[in-house]
Structure formats: structure tokens, C-alpha cells
Amino acid sequence: MTGSVTVAGLGPGDAALVTPEVTQALSRATDVLGYVPYVARITPRDGLRLHPSDNREELARATHALEIAAAGGHAVIVSSGDPGVFAMASALFEALETWPGDRHPEIAILPGITAMLAAAARAGAPLGHDFCAINLSDNLKPFALVENRLRMAARGDFAMAFYNPRSKSRPHQFARVLDILREECGGDRLILFARAVTTPDEAIAVTTLAEATPEMADMRTVVLVGNSATRRVGRWVYTPRSAESAAG
Amino acid sequence: MTGSVTVAGLGPGDAALVTPEVTQALSRATDVLGYVPYVARITPRDGLRLHPSDNREELARATHALEIAAAGGHAVIVSSGDPGVFAMASALFEALETWPGDRHPEIAILPGITAMLAAAARAGAPLGHDFCAINLSDNLKPFALVENRLRMAARGDFAMAFYNPRSKSRPHQFARVLDILREECGGDRLILFARAVTTPDEAIAVTTLAEATPEMADMRTVVLVGNSATRRVGRWVYTPRSAESAAG
Numbered sequence: 001m002t003g004s005v006t007v008a009g010l011g012p013g014d015a016a017l018v019t020p021e022v023t024q025a026l027s028r029a030t031d032v033l034g035y036v037p038y039v040a041r042i043t044p045r046d047g048l049r050l051h052p053s054d055n056r057e058e059l060a061r062a063t064h065a066l067e068i069a070a071a072g073g074h075a076v077i078v079s080s081g082d083p084g085v086f087a088m089a090s091a092l093f094e095a096l097e098t099w100p101g102d103r104h105p106e107i108a109i110l111p112g113i114t115a116m117l118a119a120a121a122r123a124g125a126p127l128g129h130d131f132c133a134i135n136l137s138d139n140l141k142p143f144a145l146v147e148n149r150l151r152m153a154a155r156g157d158f159a160m161a162f163y164n165p166r167s168k169s170r171p172h173q174f175a176r177v178l179d180i181l182r183e184e185c186g187g188d189r190l191i192l193f194a195r196a197v198t199t200p201d202e203a204i205a206v207t208t209l210a211e212a213t214p215e216m217a218d219m220r221t222v223v224l225v226g227n228s229a230t231r232r233v234g235r236w237v238y239t240p241r242s243a244e245s246a247a248g
Numbered sequence: 249m250t251g252s253v254t255v256a257g258l259g260p261g262d263a264a265l266v267t268p269e270v271t272q273a274l275s276r277a278t279d280v281l282g283y284v285p286y287v288a289r290i291t292p293r294d295g296l297r298l299h300p301s302d303n304r305e306e307l308a309r310a311t312h313a314l315e316i317a318a319a320g321g322h323a324v325i326v327s328s329g330d331p332g333v334f335a336m337a338s339a340l341f342e343a344l345e346t347w348p349g350d351r352h353p354e355i356a357i358l359p360g361i362t363a364m365l366a367a368a369a370r371a372g373a374p375l376g377h378d379f380c381a382i383n384l385s386d387n388l389k390p391f392a393l394v395e396n397r398l399r400m401a402a403r404g405d406f407a408m409a410f411y412n413p414r415s416k417s418r419p420h421q422f423a424r425v426l427d428i429l430r431e432e433c434g435g436d437r438l439i440l441f442a443r444a445v446t447t448p449d450e451a452i453a454v455t456t457l458a459e460a461t462p463e464m465a466d467m468r469t470v471v472l473v474g475n476s477a478t479r480r481v482g483r484w485v486y487t488p489r490s491a492e493s494a495a496g
Contacts, residue, residue, distance in 0.1 A: 140489050157396075
């Protein structure tokens with residue numbers, strides 16, 4: 001029996017952003033695993049078992065996929081966006097490190113359109129120059145590390161994209177993030193709140209750090225912050241390709 | 249006449265990574281513009297004009313697309329990877345800033361699978377935690393800015409992805425980048441050279457900063473550098489989702 005585990009990125013929501021490679025992998029799957037709302041995006045068919053599970057069950061889900069593969073099945077773990085960006089690919093390799101079998105199953109990671117790039121495309125080209133991606137959730141890291149990364153990113157004059165900016169369990173933290181950014185970048189810096197991009201609930205708001213409030217973000221929002229040169233043209237926001245002077 | 253300009257990302261090379269959204273836009277195009285090797289990826293058909301142009305012609309290409317749209321055509325500018333990551337989306341908005349018409353044509357940016365995420369997927373999940381994307385070309389920015397960004401990214405303990413690491417016109421610069429990284433991150437840090445990902449020429453090499461040499465990269469290579477926790481499991485390289493302590 002030669003089973004497999006595939007970790008596939010479904011993109012931000014629109015079916016037109018799912019790659020043919022991912023569609024083909026799903027058509028060959030015997031089992032699809034993932035967080036409940038992502039598995040809900042898979043069309044059921046005969047011979048396909050769906051295994052929706054809760055958030056924060058990532059390691060158990062990855063181990064389950066390895067077990068399915070060890071039994072000869074073709075398990076596809078679905079992530080929103082890209083599986084390698086704050087998603088299930090790392091969790092699979094963490095599970096693989098402690099996997100007792102002497103042979104690893106066949107593994108493939110299939111990239112997807114990650115939320116920050118879908119959001120950037122909707123808004124213009126705010127990430128058109130050097131940029132950072134930061135997961136603001138402190139479930140898996142201390143907030144002091146987040147704070148240091150924010151300051152280093154600002155001092156490098158990077159544009160920034162924030163995933164998981166705000167949750168009910170830590171409502172005050174994103175306010176602190178905005179304070180740090182205002183301190184490092186000034187109030188005029190452009191900031192974009194892109195909620196549920198490419199879905200019917202899509203909403204994109206552009207403002208400045210001075211005007212930004214924590215309530216503008218929730219867990220379905222990706223937040224983009226421009227660099228010192230990011231500007232508007234018409235309804236669009238973009239970061240020029242060139243940089244005139246050294247920041248630092 | 250209501251023309252349009254669409255900037256579409258073709259992904260890193262494999263046709264199975266072109267999104268249905270981009271395929272549909274190409275099917276409606278009257279004109280496709282882009283750098284020669286990217287336009288070469290478009291299947292010719294009756295009624296479609298192809299406009300390949302040279303590298304460093306980005307602003308002229310963008311203006312040409314606006315002219316086509318003003319005349320009622322549907323221009324698609326194709327980029328490799330994602331058009332918002334060191335590609336044509338920013339160039340279009342730069343051209344739009346000086347566009348003399350009082351009305352802007354309809355504009356859409358269609359995201360694609362960017363090279364760093366395709367490379368990361370092939371290698372495992374090296375960008376599974378916070379990361380930066382840096383264009384190492386100094387065509388459009390002073391190298392002092394690149395150097396500052398490298399140091400800030402290292403001091404923030406970000407994983408890093410480098411686009412355009414090396415060219416014939418600046419062969420010594422990438423050696424300097426490696427020196428800065430060794431100084432900031434130490435010799436044991438993992439570095440990945442991913443060349444021509446998802447094409448028949450694909451080659452991925454994993455080594456350490458101590459062992460890395462400038463010749464391992466060329467202009468078809470995306471270079472990924474792990475953070476302090478990035479490690480190997482089997483043939484894979486991944487960065488754990490969690491971070492135990494504050495860097496900085």
C-alpha cells in the first residue's frame with residue numbers, strides 16, 4: 001500500500017482562485033481533513049471521506065492524515081490560502097518528526113493564493129516592494145517576539161502584512177500593535193483592512209495609522225501596512241518599485 | 249468604448265498553477281503584454297495580439313496597456329508568479345499616476361502563486377512562521393537599503409525569501425549578502441536555493457550559511473533562509489509554528 005498526504009491551499013475563498021493542481025489532488029483524494037470551514041468548501045462525492053475538525057487541532061489532524069496514508073489512503077489536508085503561510089504544512093512536518101513509522105508516506109505540499117496577496121491585488125499593489133508577513137496571534141509565541149518583529153520591520157521600512165490580527169480572547173493586543181506602529185512609522189502611514197477577501201463578505205478599508213482603530217480588524221481580516229513610500233492613486237494603493245534613499 | 253487593463257500572475261511556470269481566474273481573463277483578452285519569456289507562455293489564438301517586450305521596459309509596457317484600454321481593448325499584462333510581488337502591478341500604478349486621461353480605465357489585479365511560496369512548498373514549509381520577502385536587485389534601490397533590511401530581518405528572527413539574488417551585472421553583491429547573513433545569523437542557519445521551481449529545470453539545494461556560495465544562485469533562483477528554529481525532517485525543511493522565546 002502506497003498512500004500519500006497532500007497539504008493543499010484552497011486560496012482565500014473564490015473557487016476561481018483554486019489552482020488546477022489542487023483541484024486534481026482533491027479529485028484523487030480518499031480523505032479530506034481540515035478546519036471545519038475549509039472542509040465545508042469541498043464538494044462531497046462517493047468514495048470521499050470528509051474529516052472536519054476544530055481549530056487548534058492541527059497536530060492531531062496531521063497525525064490522522066499520516067495514519068490514513070500509512071493504511072494506503074490518499075489524504076488531502078486543506079488549508080485556506082497557502083498551506084505554508086501560518087497553516088497546516090508546518091503542522092504536518094511537526095507531526096512527521098514524532099511519527100513512529102520507519103518509512104515516511106509520500107508527501108506533497110501544493111501552494112495556494114495566500115490571503116495577503118489576494119488582499120494586495122484587490123487594493124492595488126501595496127506589497128510591491130520588500131515586505132514582511134507576521135502572524136499576530138500569540139497562541140504559539142510570546143507577544144514580546146511580535147513586538148520586536150514589528151519594530152524591526154518598521155526600522156527596515158518594510159511593508160507589512162498581518163494575519164490573525166485580532167480575536168475575542170485577546171482584544172487589547174491589536175491596539176498595542178497599532179500603538180507600536182504609530183510610534184515607529186508615524187500617523188500618516190497607510191494601513192489597509194481587508195476582510196474576507198474574494199468572498200461575498202469582502203470589505204476593504206484604507207486609512208492611516210492615525211485614524212486606524214482596533215475594531216477595524218477581526219479574525220477574518222488581513223491587515224496590510226505600507227512602507228514610507230506607499231501612496232494612493234485614484235481608488236488604488238500601491239508601493240513604488242523604487243526606493244530613493246536608505247532607511248534605517 | 250470601455251476597455252480594461254488586467255495584470256495577471258501566471259505562477260512560477262507549471263500550467264497547473266495558473267488560476268482559473270487568470271485563464272478566464274486571458275480568454276477574453278484582445279492584447280497580452282509582458283516580458284518576452286512570460287508572453288511566450290501564452291497560447292496564440294485568432295484575435296489576440298501578443299506584445300512581448302524587454303526587461304526594464306515596465307513603465308512603457310504599462311503605458312501601452314493603458315493606451316490599448318483607452319481605445320477599447322482588453323489588455324492583460326502577464327507577470328510570472330504574483331503580479332504584486334516585485335512585478336508589473338506597481339509599474340501599472342506608477343504609469344497611472346502620470347496618465348493624462350481624465351478617466352482611468354477599468355483595472356484588475358489577479359493574484360498568482362509567487363515563486364517563494366512555490367519554492368517553500370517544494371522544500372517543505374520553511375516560511376511556516378513570520379517571514380520577509382526582499383528583492384536583492386539594486387536596479388531600483390541603493391544596496392545600503394538592502395543591507396539594512398537584511399540586518400533588521402535577521403534581528404527580528406524572520407525567515408527570509410530573496411528574489412533576483414544575483415545577476416551578471418552585479419556578481420559580487422550576493423557574496424556580500426551571504427557575508428551579512430553569516431554575521432547576523434551564524435553559519436548553521438539553513439539556506440535553500442530553489443531554481444526554476446515547477447519547471448523542467450527545477451533544482452532545489454539545501455545547505456547552511458557556512459557552506460553556501462554565491463554561485464548557488466542565479467536570476468532564476470529564489471533563495472530562502474530559515475529563522476533560528478528552521479530544521480530538517482527527512483528530506484524536508486520546515487519552520488515550526490511556535491516560537492519559545494523572544495529574539496532581538
